[in-house]
Amino acid sequence: MDDKIPKCNVNSDISNSIPIGPQHPALLEPEYFNIRLDGETIIDADINVGYLHRGIEAALEKKDYVQSVFLTERICGICSSHHTIAYCGAIELLHGAEIPMRAKYIRTIIAELERIHSHMLWLGVVGYEIGLDTLFQLVWRDREHVMDLLEKISGNRVNYAMNKIGGVRRDLDPKILSEISKTMDIIKKQVIHYIDIVSKDNIVILRTKDIGILSKEDAKKYSAVGPVARASGIKYDVRDTGYEAYKYIRFDVITETKGDVFSKVVVRAKELIVSSDIVKHCVKHIPKGDIYIKLPLIVPSGEVVTRVEAPRGELIYYVKSDGTNKPARVKIRTPTYANLLSVKTMLIGHDLADVPVIVVGALDPCFACTDRVTILKQTGNEILDASNLRSIADKKYN
Amino acid sequence: MIETMFNILFYPGILLVLVLSILYFGILRKLAAVMQNRVGPPIIQPVYDIIKLFGKEGVVPHQSGYGFSIWPVISLSSVLIVSLIVPIVFSGLISFNGDLIFVLYMLVLSSLAYYLSGFSSGNPFGIHGAIRGIVQMIAYEIVLAMSIVVVAVVNNSASIVYNSNWLINSYPLAGFGFLLAFFAKIEMPPFHIPGSHQEIVAGSTAEYTGSRLAILELAHMIKTFVLIALMVSLYLGGASSLLIFVLKSIFVLFVILISRVIFARLKINQAVNIYWMSGIIVFIDLFRVIFF
Numbered sequence: 007m008d009d010k011i012p013k014c015n016v017n018s019d020i021s022n023s024i025p026i027g028p029q030h031p032a033l034l035e036p037e038y039f040n041i042r043l044d045g046e047t048i049i050d051a052d053i054n055v056g057y058l059h060r061g062i063e064a065a066l067e068k069k070d071y072v073q074s075v076f077l078t079e080r081i082c083g084i085c086s087s088h089h090t091i092a093y094c095g096a097i098e099l100l101h102g103a104e105i106p107m108r109a110k111y112i113r114t115i116i117a118e119l120e121r122i123h124s125h126m127l128w129l130g131v132v133g134y135e136i137g138l139d140t141l142f143q144l145v146w147r148d149r150e151h152v153m154d155l156l157e158k159i160s161g162n163r164v165n166y167a168m169n170k171i172g173g174v175r176r177d178l179d180p181k182i183l184s185e186i187s188k189t190m191d192i193i194k195k196q197v198i199h200y201i202d203i204v205s206k207d208n209i210v211i212l213r214t215k216d217i218g219i220l221s222k223e224d225a226k227k228y229s230a231v232g233p234v235a236r237a238s239g240i241k242y243d244v245r246d247t248g249y250e251a252y253k254y255i256r257f258d259v260i261t262e263t264k265g266d267v268f269s270k271v272v273v274r275a276k277e278l279i280v281s282s283d284i285v286k287h288c289v290k291h292i293p294k295g296d297i298y299i300k301l302p303l304i305v306p307s308g309e310v311v312t313r314v315e316a317p318r319g320e321l322i323y324y325v326k327s328d329g330t331n332k333p334a335r336v337k338i339r340t341p342t343y344a345n346l347l348s349v350k351t352m353l354i355g356h357d358l359a360d361v362p363v364i365v366v367g368a369l370d371p372c373f374a375c376t377d378r379v380t381i382l383k384q385t386g387n388e389i390l391d392a393s394n395l396r397s398i399a400d401k402k403y404n
Numbered sequence: 405m406i407e408t409m410f411n412i413l414f415y416p417g418i419l420l421v422l423v424l425s426i427l428y429f430g431i432l433r434k435l436a437a438v439m440q441n442r443v444g445p446p447i448i449q450p451v452y453d454i455i456k457l458f459g460k461e462g463v464v465p466h467q468s469g470y471g472f473s474i475w476p477v478i479s480l481s482s483v484l485i486v487s488l489i490v491p492i493v494f495s496g497l498i499s500f501n502g503d504l505i506f507v508l509y510m511l512v513l514s515s516l517a518y519y520l521s522g523f524s525s526g527n528p529f530g531i532h533g534a535i536r537g538i539v540q541m542i543a544y545e546i547v548l549a550m551s552i553v554v555v556a557v558v559n560n561s562a563s564i565v566y567n568s569n570w571l572i573n574s575y576p577l578a579g580f581g582f583l584l585a586f587f588a589k590i591e592m593p594p595f596h597i598p599g600s601h602q603e604i605v606a607g608s609t610a611e612y613t614g615s616r617l618a619i620l621e622l623a624h625m626i627k628t629f630v631l632i633a634l635m636v637s638l639y640l641g642g643a644s645s646l647l648i649f650v651l652k653s654i655f656v657l658f659v660i661l662i663s664r665v666i667f668a669r670l671k672i673n674q675a676v677n678i679y680w681m682s683g684i685i686v687f688i689d690l691f692r693v694i695f696f
Binding site: 023024025030031032046133136137138139140143144147207209210212213357358359360361362 | 439440441442528529532536593594596597600603604605606665666667668669670671672673674
C-alpha cells in the first residue's frame with residue numbers, strides 16, 4: 007500500500023472525536039465523517055466515501071447499449087430516470103437523431119415527478135433530523151400520492167424503466183393524464199401548507215437559520231451545484247439549456263441569497279411548487295404522435311457530453327463510442343460528488359447537533375450515485391486502473 | 405404484617421405502579437402515532453419490549469468500566485423507592501417527615517445514574533450523550549427544586565401533604581417551571597437532547613443490550629409515572645380516589661402529548677438558556693410565596 011496516499015487525517019482520543027458513519031441512524035447511506043470536537047463545537051472534519059462503490063463504470067463497458075440503459079437506471083434510487091435521460095440523450099446525440107415530441111414531453115413529466123418525490127423525501131428527512139417527527143410522517147404520507155401515480159404510469163415506485171434509446175417505452179393515456187393533473191393540485195396545496203409551517207415554526211428557525219452558511223464565493227470556489235449553489239445566490243439550473251421539453255416551458259429558477267440551511271430548505275420547497283406547475287403544463291400541452299423511433303444497435307464512433315438537472319444538481323455524462331454495440335467508456339459526474347467538497351466549510355464552527363442537519367438537510371447527499379474511484383499518485387498525475395486497484399486491495403486486506 | 409406485604413407488592417404498591425406506568429407510556433406512544441396520522445404500536449407494547457429485552461443476550465463491551473452493570477440497577481431501585489412514597493390516592497404508602505426532600509434527592513440520583521451508565525459504557529456516543537445529560541441536569545434540577553420548595557412553603561411542611569387546592573391556579577409560574585423541568589427530566593420534545601439518535605446513536609444507552617437495557621427502560625417508564633403522580637399531588641390538587649388520579653394524570657399526559665408532537669429538538673445551549681429563563685420565572689413565584 008502506498009504510504010503517500012492521504013489518510014483521513016483527524017487524530018484524537020475517545021472523548022473529543024465522534025465518528026459519524028458508516029452506519030448511523032442519521033444517515034441514509036454509508037459515508038464516514040470523522041469529526042473532532044471541542045466540547046460540542048466542531049473544530050475539524052474529514053470525509054471518507056467509497057462504501058457503495060459497485061464498479062458501475064467498468065460494468066457499463068461490458069454490456070451493450072440496450073442493456074446498459076437498465077444498469078444506468080439503477081445507479082441511484084431517487085435520481086434514476088435522470089440518469090437514463092442523460093445516457094439515452096448521449097446515445098441519441100451520437101446517432102444524430104431527434105426523438106419525437108411526445109416522447110420528450112413524457113420524459114419531462116417523469117423527470118419532474120421524480121424531482122417532486124425526491125424533494126418530498128428530503129423534506130421529511132429534514133424534519134426527522136431536527137427532531138420534528140410529525141413533519142416527517144405527514145410529508146411522507148403525502149409523498150404516497152406521487153408514488154402511487156408513478157406506479158400507475160410505469161408499474162414501479164422507483165426505477166421506472168420508462169426511457170429507452172430512441173424514446174420512451176410506455177404511453178400515457180388521457181385517463182392517467184387527468185389523474186396526474188389532479189394529484190398535482192393536491193401536492194401543491196399540501197406543499198404550500200408545509201412551507202408555511204417550516205418557515206414560521208420557531209424551533210425550526212432556531213435550528214436552521216445561520217447554520218451551515220456557504221457564501222457565494224465559497225460556493226463558486228468549491229464548485230457547488232444544484233440547490234446548494236442556488237441557495238447561495240448562484241442562478242445556475244441546467245434545465246435552462248433546454249434539453250428534452252424544457253425549451254418549450256417557461257419556469258422560474260428559485261434562488262436565495264443567504265446560503266444557510268434555511269435558504270436551502272426554502273429553495274427546495276419552492277422548487278416543488280415549480281415542478282408541479284411544469285407537470286401540469288406538460289400534461290395540458292402534450293402533443294400527439296409516436297413515442298419512439300427505431301435506432302440501430304451499432305452506434306457511430308465519437309464522444310459526447312450531456313448534462314441534465316437531477317434533483318440534487320448538475321449530472322454530467324461522458325460517453326465514448328468506438329463503433330461497436332458496447333460503449334467504450336462512460337464517465338458519470340454526479341452532483342453530490344461536486345457538493346461534497348463544500349461540506350467541510352459548512353461544518354466547521356458549528357455544533358455536533360448540526361451535523362445531521364447540514365450533511366443531510368443542506369447537502370441532500372446521494373452517495374449511491376457518487377462512489378467512483380480515481381486515485382492519483384502523489385508524484386505526478388497518474389491514474390490507476392483496475393489491475394493496480396486490485397493489487398492495492400489485495401495488499402490491504404490480505 | 406401480611407397486609408403490609410400486600411400493600412407494598414400489590415396495591416397500592418409496586419404492581420399498581422408497574423401497571424400504571426406501562427399503561428401511561430403505551431397510551432403516550434399510541435396517541436402520538438394517531439396524532440401523526442399513522443397506526444402506531446398497541447397500548448401494551450412496552451410490556452412486549454421489556455419481556456423481549458430480558459430474553460436477549462446482555463453484551464458487556466471490553467472497554468466499559470466497573471459501573472456498567474451497577475448504574476442501571478441504582479437508577480431503577482431509586483425510582484422504585486420513590487414510587488412507594490409519592491402519593492397515588494391521598495398519601496403515599498410510606499411517608500415520614502421530610503419525605504419531599506428525600507423524593508427530590510432520589511429523583512436526582514435516578515437521573516444521574518442513567519447518565520453515569522452512559523459514561524461507564526466507554527463508547528464515544530455514550531459519553532457524549534452523558535455529557536449532554538449532565539449539562540442539562542445542572543440547569544433544570546434547580547428549576548425542579550425551586551418549584552418543589554414553593555409547594556413546601558405553601559403547605560408549611562417538608563413532607564408531601566394532601567392539599568386539595570389546585571396550586572397551579574394560585575402559583576402558575578411555579579407550575580410552569582415544574583412542567584418544564586418535568587419535560588427535561590423524562591426527555592420529551594423539545595428537550596429530547598441527550599438521547600438524540602439522529603446525532604449520537606441512542607446517547608447514554610448506546611452500548612446497552614439485553615437485561616441491562618430492560619432495566620434502564622423500566623426505570624425511565626417508572627420515572628415518567630412518578631413525575632406525573634408528583635405533578636398531580638403537588639400542583640393539581642391530589643386525588644381522593646384512583647379514578648380521579650387517572651383522570652388528572654391523563655390531563656397531564658395530554659400536555660406531554662401535544663408537546664411531543666409539535667416541537668422539534670433544541671440544541672443543548674438553546675435548551676439550557678430556556679432552563680435558566682424558567683428558573684428566573686419560578687424564582688418570581690418563590691419570592692412571592694415567601695414574602696407575601
